[in-house]
Amino acid sequence: MSRSRILALGLSLGLAGGVATQDPLAAQEQPVLVTGATVMTASDAGRIENGAVLFENGRITAVGPASEVDAPSNARIIDATGKFVIPGIIDAHSHIAADAINEGSVAVSSMVSIMDVIDPTDIAIYREAAGGVTTSHVMHGSANPIGGQNAIIKHRWGADAEGLLFEGAPPTIKFALGENPKRSNFGGIPGIPDRYPQSRMGVMDVIRQAFAAATAYKAEWDAYDARVANGDRNAIPPRRDLQLEPLKEILEGTRYVHAHSYRADEILQLMRVAEEFGFRIHTFQHVLEGYRVADELREHGAHASTFSDWWAYKVEAYEAIPYNAAIMTERGIVVSINSDSGEEGRHLNQEAAKTMKWGGMTEEQALAMVTINPAIQLNIQDRVGSLEVGKDADLVIYDNYPLSSFAKVRTTFVDGEVVFDVERDMQMRQEMVAERERLLEMLGEAEETEEADETPGSPGTGSGNGGTR
């Protein structure tokens, strides 16, 4: 699918140069009106039958009943009668588009960042867009009690690594509890030595030790900052510690903790450790036994991002239940359903629907779990997560009801630009076949030429000497 990336790049270049494009779907600066669809807004407006969404320059400019949304005369109009429109899906826990996931050699890897290893050529960016995903939280792995810094990306297929990053998104960091950081299921791998911690006691200790150090580090900086503020010109700044700096940010409330967790007891203990040091666990990830400590989660002020129905792959997942999201929602927690997988990320709409079956969530609650709720968990709810005026034009057109096992995505927009369209995909496939044939033909001709050139006595421009290719 590298072709699609080339195509997308070509289009954006074309626009930059003011060249009219043949593909009207990609015309970013032209207002676009998607009309006639059932619009599921994931906002207070709820579901709008025969609704319309108007967007321009990457932002939504109107949402409402089709009869009330007037398109500018130059607008491109997409007749979506009989179809459904939802906000772009947000995956609060992903590992796509990264060259590396775990720095597992140390128990505290807060100095490393996924932002340094974004791979903009990962086909998963496109394939998940084909499943309606427009924003992903690309997380460090769960090998360490305190893991690395994460990246939030938009599925701008064709953009470079920097261009994928969700500009202005508040920074986050990964923590991890339980079997993964204590390396329970990774024994016997040649070349991988044992590493502290090996128990849930040790996991909590690592976190507590790190925050004891971070608290002291912050005090040093606070003292220095106070001296500077008082006009002390002789103040010497403390040495920057890149491992402690992100933890200092956590203590200052400018970096948000996303903690991989399974069992209820470890969830509770981490909240208490955080409270001891005066910070908050912003979102528990996986949190498969969150249903057992839902009131405690709400009291602490934590959000929860969980799987729809995975269970029994390891001991700490044996009491996972598909009702988890529903119980936590009913206890007042902001809950999202995440993928943790480049495959699962292709059908998060269906994973959300499972909360309607198991736990009786309403359509609005289920949709929120893959749109506005993960936006809240990533602190980007002012930009994305619902179809509201002023928000980014990240939206998905489905051929049919999205919270269904029969749902199929037609078109996905990011910043008002088409990143996936089912018909364009079909067209690109045909172009790929044609190009492959053309290249094979060229190869055949080249080989014939080479054979001719390499006959004895000919001057030979041939292969093997480098230079010409």
Place this chain on the structure above:
Amino acid sequence: MRRFQPAALATAVALGSLAVSAASAQESDTYAVTGATIHTVANGTIENGTIVMRAGQIVAVGGPDTAIPAGATIIEGTGKHVYPGMVDAFSRLGLTEIGAVSATNDQSEMGDWNPHLEAYQAIHPASEHIPVARANGITHTLAAPGGGTISGQATLIHLDGWTVEEMRIEESAGMVIDWPSVGGGGRGFFGGGGNQDRSFQQRLEQYEKDVTELDEWFAAAAHYRQATEAGSDRVTRDLQLEQLARVLDGSLPVIIQANDERQITDAIEFAEKWALDLVLAGAEESRDMASTLAEKGIPVILGPVQRLPSDRDAPYDEPNTLPGVLHDAGVEIAFATFNSSDSRTLPYEVANAVPFGLPHDAALEAVTLSPARILGVGDRLGSLETGKTANVIVADGDPLEITTQIEYVFIKGVPVDLDNKHRRLWEKYKNRPAKATTT
């Protein structure tokens, strides 16, 4: 096995207007669902239909005039839909409990040549996975062994029974072979099958050696059978060869797991050489061989539709379109999870092929009647027909749709308890008293 508890069911799911009335003594073995839409799979759909089950079998399927025997327990099914129970056509149900805990895994044994091992002997009837799967309408499964090259014999079981003997449909329903692979695709959690450091040529040589060895096992089994049939008293009993020989007269199907084109092509050639009753499992790259499979009458048990395309350049919807391509070509298809914890969501995997070309009726058949035919029990299971075993589900809609609730599951004509580990934990924790705000 009479565990029918309407009260428990009523608390577990919103039963709406569905009411159960026992017209006679509690010990009746006769059940009828009336006024429902009956999806027979074999003979179309009956509106306002009645189905009668007695002593484990379906004894009548018809319209509103269908006679209901005196003493039958009647389920008023107006607005409800009745379907055959669904099948996970290749699972590990009863064979594995917790993936990461080896003590709970009994699906594979040491060694590469295990034709004499039977899943039947390791099935754990009290596995928590079984009630979870059946609560969503999965009534039977092929519990299959894995590992090695000849993995062993798979067992077809009902998902209900106090013992494996009560669960048994066919103790030995197929010989499972995991076809050798050239590899290099990087499957598995740690990204490879341990052959990544070898060249393609080395891996190809190993592959050919493995296939030759497999062939030698079949030759040995053929000789063993010849000798024993000739009544030779000089043949020492050999359980491996004795069991492998069962596939040679076509009386025991051979289920070959093969995914790439080389594997599939070679498996077909091998099956033809030994005149095997071949069923392909997996078959991810069978798209270009659809017409060949149809011509040769080779059925396919497909894995999950929700998987990644085979390689980076493959279309995004490659897994979704494959079932429809095979169906259109005339290949008989079934679906499987190849694990235990996902069995309950098998119908949704199948549904994912429908907007990509698999007709809805064909999708339904692929989780009911097709697997029954493929596994050799099409005369007994898979559709709502008189005389068949009464594995029947009653739902408030299409069981392939996520939001549909399964309201009754009959296995061998008996309504089974839809309670399970997950529902119990839900009931318990959703009713946890609100935490006191201070202590």
